[in-house]
Amino acid sequence: MDDKMLEKSPPTVLWFSRGDRMVLIVGGILVGALLGFAVPFVASWGASLTWIPFQGPLELIASWSQWWVRYVCIGVGILLGLVLVAAAFYDTARVAVSETQVHITEKGETVTVTRSQVATAFVDGKELVLLDAASRQLVRVSSEEKRDAIEVAFEQRGYQVAPGDPYDDLYYLWVPESPGLAPEVNAVLKARDMALKKKAGSDARELRSELDRLGVVVRDRKTSQYWRPLVRS
Template sequence: MDMRKRTGPESQGNRLTALGEPILSTVCVYIVFALMGAGAGWLVDFLADWLVTLPWAPLQGPAELATSIPSPALPVAGSVAGLALGLVAQHEQLVIRLSDDRVVLTYKGREQEFPHDAIATVFRDGKQLVLLGHDGGELARQECSLDTDRVADAFTEHGHTWADADPHKNEFRRWVPNTPGLPPGANAILKARQESLEKKGPSDDDVRELREELARLGVVVRDEKRRQYWRTFREASPAAE
């Protein structure tokens, strides 16, 4: 397995590196959402004008209400709604801040902070960024749309070890109810997490919180197509600051 680590004078000091979506990409997101919103507003206006000419058509009340609104208002309102959606999308992008003594991950307004020395290995697992502790437990696992080479270079420049794949990948086993070999209580948590995973998807807050509960029991869990795979590690990882 290929691992990279840069040491020497360039990793000394207390330099700061911030990683987020490029400004151009962010601007494009806002423009696209604003245009989509304006288009939706224009379409509603057009359909409302058409529906009121058809006495037999449904939704006459809402159509008449829409036609009573001045023409530019609906596209403008749609643009504002689109910008709001763009803001939500931006809020859900991972931001990484690195210095030579710590790493801070910000996602959906939630910050996780880790001392440099607590992080053993960093790698990308599909669309997720993973930080491993020295005991083999996962300190963090977050959705990350940033360019992999850009992220890898930033971590190695600050003295972290970057792996091209999970060094514990072959240790994972698929979870099924009442799986033997798990710590007491882990099967119940995995069952509850499986239900949330199937109903709400992997990005749901309950799914994330139950992952953290498993980590306290010394269990690492990863998801593939709403299936859970698990492994154990020596002891529960310390909580993020």
């Protein structure tokens, strides 16, 4: 089968299914509408209890007696519910796997990795990881899909899939000024540690790429960083 035929094969998409998307959208609408419907009642109840803070805003809302107020609250609630659903869609990685490449879209950014670049694919906890022949992390992204679904998607497209991280025993816990690491590597890991504590995800990803360039792979376990050297196959 040539590349043109492979390109015509629709990719397997690892993301929310159509049913899941409908459930989230309808759920967001219903929950938002119910909360909006309840706002005037809650405001009236809260305004009657002087010990509850924010009495001013509560009294203001409770004073709105016009017939349209409840419908406005319901509309605002629906809008907020849909905004939360849209945020969930935006933040959740969408992975499209074909025989020739992998597209990963997350937070408005898309990364494309060709089949020839990928040496190994595996699931690490809730993260999809793609490694190249030098064991460099081409992709490490959180996924809401189950491990089995991810592994099957890549196996069916002909990718080499490992049951876990093949280099798991090579990782070391990073501590400031770790022995065995070059000063510049320790400096980048220190900067990345600060970025993780500040929840600056984009900075942490950029620093991960810089570590790859310096010959070090990093992964996170809660608030700790673990590192290993690159291993060429």
